[in-house]
Amino acid sequence: MGEAIPGVTVVADGVVAAIAGSAVREVQGVYALGASSIGRTLAEHVGAAKERTRDVDVQVGLKEAIVDLSVRVIYGFSIPQIASRIRASVAEKLSSLCGLTCKEVNIRVVGIGFLREEINVKAIPKSEVRT
Numbered sequence: 001m002g003e004a005i006p007g008v009t010v011v012a013d014g015v016v017a018a019i020a021g022s023a024v025r026e027v028q029g030v031y032a033l034g035a036s037s038i039g040r041t042l043a044e045h046v047g048a049a050k051e052r053t054r055d056v057d058v059q060v061g062l063k064e065a066i067v068d069l070s071v072r073v074i075y076g077f078s079i080p081q082i083a084s085r086i087r088a089s090v091a092e093k094l095s096s097l098c099g100l101t102c103k104e105v106n107i108r109v110v111g112i113g114f115l116r117e118e119i120n121v122k123a124i125p126k127s128e129v130r131t
Protein backbone atom coordinates (compact mmCIF):
# COMPACT_ATOMS: atom_id res chain seq x y z
CA MET A 1 0.00 0.00 0.00
CA GLY A 2 2.98 2.33 -0.46
CA GLU A 3 2.31 4.84 -3.23
CA ALA A 4 -0.89 6.84 -3.61
CA ILE A 5 -2.68 6.34 -6.90
CA PRO A 6 -3.50 9.68 -8.57
CA GLY A 7 -7.07 10.68 -9.27
CA VAL A 8 -9.80 13.13 -8.37
CA THR A 9 -12.52 12.50 -5.82
CA VAL A 10 -15.67 14.58 -6.17
CA VAL A 11 -18.23 14.58 -3.38
CA ALA A 12 -21.71 15.35 -4.71
CA ASP A 13 -23.60 18.36 -3.39
CA GLY A 14 -26.36 16.11 -2.03
CA VAL A 15 -23.86 14.11 0.00
CA VAL A 16 -22.31 17.26 1.48
CA ALA A 17 -25.77 18.66 2.26
CA ALA A 18 -26.83 15.42 3.99
CA ILE A 19 -23.68 15.38 6.12
CA ALA A 20 -24.09 19.07 7.02
CA GLY A 21 -27.74 18.47 7.95
CA SER A 22 -26.81 15.55 10.18
CA ALA A 23 -24.11 17.65 11.85
CA VAL A 24 -26.68 20.37 12.59
CA ARG A 25 -29.12 17.91 14.15
CA GLU A 26 -26.40 16.77 16.60
CA VAL A 27 -26.07 20.26 18.14
CA GLN A 28 -27.81 20.78 21.48
CA GLY A 29 -30.38 23.54 21.22
CA VAL A 30 -31.36 22.88 17.60
CA TYR A 31 -35.06 22.08 17.33
CA ALA A 32 -35.09 21.24 13.61
CA LEU A 33 -33.79 22.21 10.22
CA GLY A 34 -35.86 24.88 8.47
CA ALA A 35 -39.43 25.98 8.85
CA SER A 36 -42.19 23.43 8.87
CA SER A 37 -44.38 23.51 5.83
CA ILE A 38 -47.29 21.29 4.88
CA GLY A 39 -46.55 21.86 1.21
CA ARG A 40 -42.90 20.92 1.62
CA THR A 41 -43.79 17.78 3.58
CA LEU A 42 -46.27 16.71 0.90
CA ALA A 43 -43.71 17.38 -1.83
CA GLU A 44 -41.22 15.16 -0.02
CA HIS A 45 -43.74 12.33 0.28
CA VAL A 46 -44.56 12.37 -3.43
CA GLY A 47 -40.92 12.65 -4.41
CA ALA A 48 -40.96 16.25 -5.68
CA ALA A 49 -38.45 17.38 -3.03
CA LYS A 50 -35.49 15.81 -1.28
CA GLU A 51 -36.08 15.20 2.43
CA ARG A 52 -32.49 14.64 3.51
CA THR A 53 -31.20 17.97 2.22
CA ARG A 54 -34.16 20.06 3.32
CA ASP A 55 -33.14 23.62 4.18
CA VAL A 56 -29.46 22.95 3.49
CA ASP A 57 -27.89 24.51 0.41
CA VAL A 58 -24.26 23.90 -0.48
CA GLN A 59 -21.71 25.04 -3.00
CA VAL A 60 -19.00 22.42 -3.27
CA GLY A 61 -15.61 22.70 -4.91
CA LEU A 62 -12.79 20.18 -4.94
CA LYS A 63 -11.37 21.36 -1.60
CA GLU A 64 -13.85 23.85 -0.11
CA ALA A 65 -17.55 24.15 0.61
CA ILE A 66 -19.98 26.93 1.48
CA VAL A 67 -23.03 25.85 3.47
CA ASP A 68 -26.27 27.81 3.90
CA LEU A 69 -28.66 26.53 6.58
CA SER A 70 -32.12 27.37 7.89
CA VAL A 71 -32.77 26.20 11.44
CA ARG A 72 -35.26 26.42 14.27
CA VAL A 73 -33.85 26.61 17.78
CA ILE A 74 -35.20 25.50 21.13
CA TYR A 75 -36.61 28.36 23.18
CA GLY A 76 -34.29 29.29 26.04
CA PHE A 77 -30.98 28.52 24.31
CA SER A 78 -28.57 31.27 23.26
CA ILE A 79 -28.81 31.69 19.49
CA PRO A 80 -25.23 33.00 19.09
CA GLN A 81 -23.86 30.01 21.03
CA ILE A 82 -25.96 27.55 19.02
CA ALA A 83 -24.79 29.18 15.77
CA SER A 84 -21.17 28.89 16.86
CA ARG A 85 -21.61 25.19 17.70
CA ILE A 86 -23.41 24.55 14.40
CA ARG A 87 -20.50 26.10 12.47
CA ALA A 88 -17.96 24.03 14.39
CA SER A 89 -19.95 20.81 13.99
CA VAL A 90 -20.51 21.25 10.24
CA ALA A 91 -16.88 22.22 9.61
CA GLU A 92 -15.57 19.24 11.61
CA LYS A 93 -17.86 16.71 9.90
CA LEU A 94 -17.14 17.96 6.39
CA SER A 95 -13.41 17.94 7.10
CA SER A 96 -13.33 14.48 8.64
CA LEU A 97 -15.82 12.75 6.32
CA CYS A 98 -15.21 14.55 3.01
CA GLY A 99 -11.82 16.21 3.33
CA LEU A 100 -13.45 19.58 2.63
CA THR A 101 -12.67 22.90 4.28
CA CYS A 102 -15.72 24.97 5.17
CA LYS A 103 -15.18 28.41 3.74
CA GLU A 104 -18.50 29.65 5.21
CA VAL A 105 -21.40 28.27 7.22
CA ASN A 106 -24.26 30.76 6.94
CA ILE A 107 -27.15 30.25 9.35
CA ARG A 108 -30.64 31.67 9.10
CA VAL A 109 -32.73 31.17 12.25
CA VAL A 110 -36.29 30.83 10.94
CA GLY A 111 -38.17 29.82 14.07
CA ILE A 112 -38.25 28.75 17.67
CA GLY A 113 -39.47 25.40 18.95
CA PHE A 114 -41.07 24.92 22.33
CA LEU A 115 -40.63 21.54 23.94
CA ARG A 116 -43.16 20.35 26.49
CA GLU A 117 -41.96 17.62 28.81
CA GLU A 118 -39.01 16.54 26.69
CA ILE A 119 -36.54 18.99 28.20
CA ASN A 120 -35.94 20.03 31.76
CA VAL A 121 -35.31 23.76 31.59
CA LYS A 122 -33.26 23.57 34.79
CA ALA A 123 -30.88 21.22 32.96
CA ILE A 124 -29.95 23.98 30.51
CA PRO A 125 -26.70 25.60 31.68
CA LYS A 126 -27.26 29.19 32.85
CA SER A 127 -24.70 30.40 30.32
CA GLU A 128 -27.04 29.11 27.58
CA VAL A 129 -30.19 30.87 28.77
CA ARG A 130 -30.92 34.38 27.55
CA THR A 131 -33.13 36.52 29.71
